[in-house]
Amino acid sequence: MKSANAIIETDVLVIGAGLAGCSAAYAAAREGLQVTLITSEKQFTESSSFYAQGGIIYKAEDDTETDFLEDFQRTGVGIVNEAAVREVYRYGADFIDEILCNSLNVPFARREDQKLDLTRESSHSKPRIAYVKDYTGQSILEVFYRKIKETKNIRIVTEATCVDLITLAHHSLNHLDIYEPSTCVGAYVLLQNENRVYPILAKQTILASGGLGSIYLHTSNPAHVRGDGYAMAYRAGARIMNMEYVQFHPTTLFTANSERFLISEALRGEGAVLRNRNGEDFMKRYHKMGSLAPRDIVSRSIIAEMNETGGQYVNLDITHKNPDWIKQRFPKIYQKCLEVKVDITTEGIPVVPAAHYECGGIATDMRGNTTIRRLKAVGEVACTGLHGANRLASSSLLECLVFGTNAGRDSAQLIRTEKMIMPQVAGWRQQDETPDPDLVRQDRSIIKQTMWNYVGIIRTKKKLERAFRILWQLNEDIQNFYVNSQLNDDLIGLRNAATTSLLVLHAAKLNKESRGCHYRVD
Numbered sequence: 107m108k109s110a111n112a113i114i115e116t117d118v119l120v121i122g123a124g125l126a127g128c129s130a131a132y133a134a135a136r137e138g139l140q141v142t143l144i145t146s147e148k149q150f151t152e153s154s155s156f157y158a159q160g161g162i163i164y165k166a167e168d169d170t171e172t173d174f175l176e177d178f179q180r181t182g183v184g185i186v187n188e189a190a191v192r193e194v195y196r197y198g199a200d201f202i203d204e205i206l207c208n209s210l211n212v213p214f215a216r217r218e219d220q221k222l223d224l225t226r227e228s229s230h231s232k233p234r235i236a237y238v239k240d241y242t243g244q245s246i247l248e249v250f251y252r253k254i255k256e257t258k259n260i261r262i263v264t265e266a267t268c269v270d271l272i273t274l275a276h277h278s279l280n281h282l283d284i285y286e287p288s289t290c291v292g293a294y295v296l297l298q299n300e301n302r303v304y305p306i307l308a309k310q311t312i313l314a315s316g317g318l319g320s321i322y323l324h325t326s327n328p329a330h331v332r333g334d335g336y337a338m339a340y341r342a343g344a345r346i347m348n349m350e351y352v353q354f355h356p357t358t359l360f361t362a363n364s365e366r367f368l369i370s371e372a373l374r375g376e377g378a379v380l381r382n383r384n385g386e387d388f389m390k391r392y393h394k395m396g397s398l399a400p401r402d403i404v405s406r407s408i409i410a411e412m413n414e415t416g417g418q419y420v421n422l423d424i425t426h427k428n429p430d431w432i433k434q435r436f437p438k439i440y441q442k443c444l445e446v447k448v449d450i451t452t453e454g455i456p457v458v459p460a461a462h463y464e465c466g467g468i469a470t471d472m473r474g475n476t477t478i479r480r481l482k483a484v485g486e487v488a489c490t491g492l493h494g495a496n497r498l499a500s501s502s503l504l505e506c507l508v509f510g511t512n513a514g515r516d517s518a519q520l521i522r523t524e525k526m527i528m529p530q531v532a533g534w535r536q537q538d539e540t541p542d543p544d545l546v547r548q549d550r551s552i553i554k555q556t557m558w559n560y561v562g563i564i565r566t567k568k569k570l571e572r573a574f575r576i577l578w579q580l581n582e583d584i585q586n587f588y589v590n591s592q593l594n595d596d597l598i599g600l601r602n603a604a605t606t607s608l609l610v611l612h613a614a615k616l617n618k619e620s621r622g623c624h625y626r627v628d
Contacts, residue, residue, distance in 0.1 A: 126485025127314030133514025158243030182494020333606025348466025421454025474513030495622025
């Protein structure tokens with residue numbers, strides 16, 4: 107990548123380095139393919155997966171497929187795709203054993219007999235969550251990173267921001283390629299350190315770019331999780347679905363600034379109780395499962411309780427547990443709370459909801475295939491229908507592992523058996539105008555405030571209409587200065603955040619029925 111006109115070719119291009127991207131890259135590489143894995147971040151492991159605390163769904167000893175289906179469908183409020191649940195039930199535990207345990211040696215908590223120690227989380231009917239204290243995602247990603255670095259046919263490129271997907275219809279220099287079926291052949295990628303955009307051509311492209319939490323004012327996600335994948339796929343013409351179902355995690359640490367630190371669902375799984383400012387275990391009034399109710403219900407209940415009592419937060423109380431056990435089981439949460447002068451062994455944790463997970467996304471089958479040929483999507487950016495209208499706790503890492511592995515293996519099969527057109531495409535035309543950072547900051551702030559206030563936990567027709575007027579005009583303004591500006595990661599992210607916000611808003615406006623994460627009081 108030394109020349110501005112250089113075109114890179116690879117068998118598989120994986121966009122995103124969370125667990126879904128790592129799983130896909132590793133599976134494809136094990137099939138003998140040349141893989142290029144890119145991330146916009148300087149640190150390879152920086153992703154939502156890295157910050158997943160609670161754990162990954164395994165199987166209880168007495169679990170059945172029916173048990174899985176009932177828990178997923180109840181939580182997903184009746185619109186879960188049962189084929190997706192059957193897929194994770196069939197392969198999930200085996201992939202955890204084969205890949206995470208045997209190949210990567212992830213140090214999961216174990217019982218005295220060396221079987222995985224399984225805990226329970228909200229909306230699960232039984233304990234089936236494998237975990238590493240309260241930093242499961244970090245533990246998995248750190249060992250996965252080491253394994254991928256050792257894999258010679260995987261090339262890792264950091265600080266590489268995907269600008270747009272390359273398709274035959276939009277970018278091929280052969281005008282007759284417009285008559286080919288809708289097909290992706292790679293992506294234009296900005297190398298941040300060179301400030302240059304390069305085409306990377308690929309026989310298979312796998313989007314694993316994560317979610318959209320940072321289009322909201324308060325989120326548990328890293329700052330770079332701003333909806334890039336949804337926006338790029340939409341511009342390329344892929345089918346997008348269920349975008350109105352944005353899950354808000356009910357328990358993030360309340361602090362004076364807008365930053366929100368995730369307080370794992372595992373605390374409630376281990377017996378922590380939500381209490382209002384009067385000390386009342388209020389969740390018993392809202393749901394028979396109390397503090398272990400599904401996330402959408404807990405989030406709305408917290409908002410209702412805060413409004414009723416005038417509090418800025420509620421408390422998550424685990425003080426009835428032994429202090430030494432708390433420190434050993436939840437070391438990161440204990441330490442983080444101490445930093446804001448909260449000792450969770452003696453007092454409740456102040457918590458509020460924050461944007462956490464997009465249950466919809468780019469429509470895919472069980473191998474990650476989208477409606478565009480040679481384009482796959484896996485992880486949070488994809489929608490297999492596994493989550494329906496609300497995600498079941500600790501299902502995200504399982505989804506990444508199963509569908510990422512499926513996509514990587516299937517890419518090898520497709521490359522071996524199908525004709526792969528590798529077209530000539532134009533180099534990127536670089537613009538010279540420097541984008542005004544004040545405009546970028548202000549536009550990003552408008553998106554965050556508008557989505558939080560009008561397209562948040564509780565929605566109404568008037569709020570959604572107000573949001574549409576604001577975001578439609580803002581999106582037009584952003585597109586106008588984007589086309590004339592020199593690209594950088596912030597500007598690319600702003601453009602994508604504006605598009606993705608409109609995708610969520612449009613879906614929310616169309617859906618008049620309250621279900622799961624999409625709750626309309628009117």
